[in-house]
Amino acid sequence: MTQLALVIDLNVCVGCHACVTSCKEWNTSGAAGSLSDDNPYGKDPTGTFLNRVQSFEVGEYPNTQTVHFPKSCLHCEDPPCVPVCPTGASYKRKEDGIVLVDYDKCIGCKYCAWACPYGVREIDEHEHVMKKCTLCVDRIYDPSLPEGERKPACVMACPANARLFGDIHDPDSGVSKAIRDNGGYQLMPEWGTAPANHYLPRHKREMNVRAEDVERVDNPLKVDGRLPKPALKSPSLDDVTSW
């Protein structure tokens, strides 16, 4: 069984919103119709987005870190939004695990949004149907695209490569390895929704500078002793003078 998902590396995300804008661009231009966008340059801009980037400050000043946190539909393996839908418009595909909305069946009752603890479903105020991340289902199987581009628009756009895309049920896939090797986790595990999307935690980067990284120990010139060892601060030219 395939379960396509995104794995988002919080250690890499810089919060640039490129995934947000590329998502909006791709999904507002597709066959499913536009995503509503009102007053984009006005006083109170609002609209439907399938992906958001939020920022959180963790810790107490001065020991704080800013965590940029992209959030889109997590394509839960046990999605609470699907069984509550009265029309069957909200469904989970058996073949690849993507949770989708059939925009032609949705009656816009918003019950699925109530049933989603993550707040990733947004109603389209113009089409009056519920919209959500499709994992760019109209991209990833498109044979007219080069194979390398058959990925969600957000993954293509991320300049830091913080977003990985693949099958988390395939133990040899890149996303499975990333989850295994980096302690990938799910959001709000307390509700048992088993989100397919995983997040890779932030971890501390420490610089290990050893003495031999700064001062070359095997300098033959120094071993020969033909040249005097200059002071560390004196100008140096590699292989001519020595550290």
Added chain:
Amino acid sequence: MRPALSVILLTTLIGVGQGLFLALYTVQVFDRIGLIQGPANAAFYVCGSALALAFLAGGLGASFFHLGRPERAWRAVTMWRTSWLSREVIVLPAFMGCVFLYGLGHYAGWAQHPLVAGVDATLAIGAIGTVLCVGLFLCTGMIYACLRFLQEWHTPLTVINYLLFGSASGLMLATAYAGVIEPSLVGFLAGWTVAFTLAAFVSRGASLIRNARLKPRSTLQTAIGVKHPRIVQSSQGFLGGSFNTREFFHGATHAFVRSVKWVFLIGVCPVPLALLAAGLAGNARVLLAIAFLVQYAGLLAERWFFFAQANHPQNLYYQRVS
């Protein structure tokens, strides 16, 4: 959650309609058993059914205003296997049909119809209607009670409250209605009204106490998966509002929400019961009608509070604009 007027009207209006039907059927059953002297003629049941049907139709009509695509509402009958909302969409019209047949049966005199000789057809229809009526209370309550992460709603008390408040308000209307058309039944119906109103008051009080002690299971820590005890949102990702900020935040002040709680607590039980007692003592029909109107207004406040109190875990993600 932001309380939606359409849903408040839907749940309160069909509750009144259901309670009124239960009151009519209770009168008929007790009359049949011989415990009370029933109404003099069938007009009591016929007009009562019509009144119940009007409330149910009003609720059904209000529900359409909640839909983005009401023209597709018929599709909502398909997922009855999994969705309580779909079940409600099926049971409500079925119950309305039953109430219609119940009134029609009394109008046409099906109690002594030659086709069903020896059987009171209205009693049978009423029995089916009662099952559907309780089923409808169950569906309406379970729509909210089944959402496990809305902890304020995820309790059997939600269903019990819908059942008791709906019945109480319908019985209150039945009492006022009997005051107009069949004064001999006022005492009998008032007894049931007091019992159900007090029961609803107790069970709602229990749910208020329960909800006051709730500890949210989701926190910012589980929401973004960072273990640090101090996390503050610095940006929700957009400057203006979105569906997430409009649908899940009621926007009212804490003081306002608390005052609505006291308004509904006073409005659904003590005041209407006092008016009912005064109406019975003074034999004043108008007081009975006012008692119903006050209780219904209290119920509107109760339903508003029911939605406003529910704290959706998605709100953790939408705390700060920038």
